[in-house]
Amino acid sequence: MTGMSLPVLEAGLIHIAAAPADRGVVELIVCRPKKNERAVLAQGELSVGAGLAGDDWAKRGSWASADGKAHPDMQLNLMNSRVIALIAETQDRWPLAGDQFYVDLDLSAANLPAGSCLVIGTAVIEVTAEPHLGCRKFSQRFGRDAMQFVNSMVGMALNLRGINARVIEPGVVKTGDAIFKRS
16 A cells, blocks of 8 residues: 655645544544454444443553553553545545544644543543554555654654554444534
8 A cells, every 4th residue: 555645645744633622523433343453433432441342442452551461541542533534535435544533633733632531422531641653554654755644753743653542431433423622
């Protein structure tokens, strides 16, 4: 996979920057039942202990944890739908990124610093400080330029690769639900 060129991706920053800051929409929900498997869901249930029901987050463990167990601050991954639409080109390729929620919302650090709370469906999640960066798999699936784009200084400031979060109040999320900052 060669992917989109860096100049084409950079030209898309204008559209990405126009994402709503306070209230957006859940565009796609993806569960990862096993390594390299994806299931697109019409709705998902979020719980404090398990994250997204059916997702392998708790079983998978994490390189970022000292004990190798699931990292509590990496329970959920959210990616801006405008970014993945540009990178993946077609929505059927969005799940390859490996995130659970694709949302039309400004996920930049300036807009959603760590500790920010978001209402997503009937659940509440908290943005965590753990960085979410493009990796080897992301590069293989979307191209080297895509990884360079999301991991650039601008890409990291805008959280183009996405953000990590954890569930603080359980609930149900459906595709098309609102996602907004909790006041």
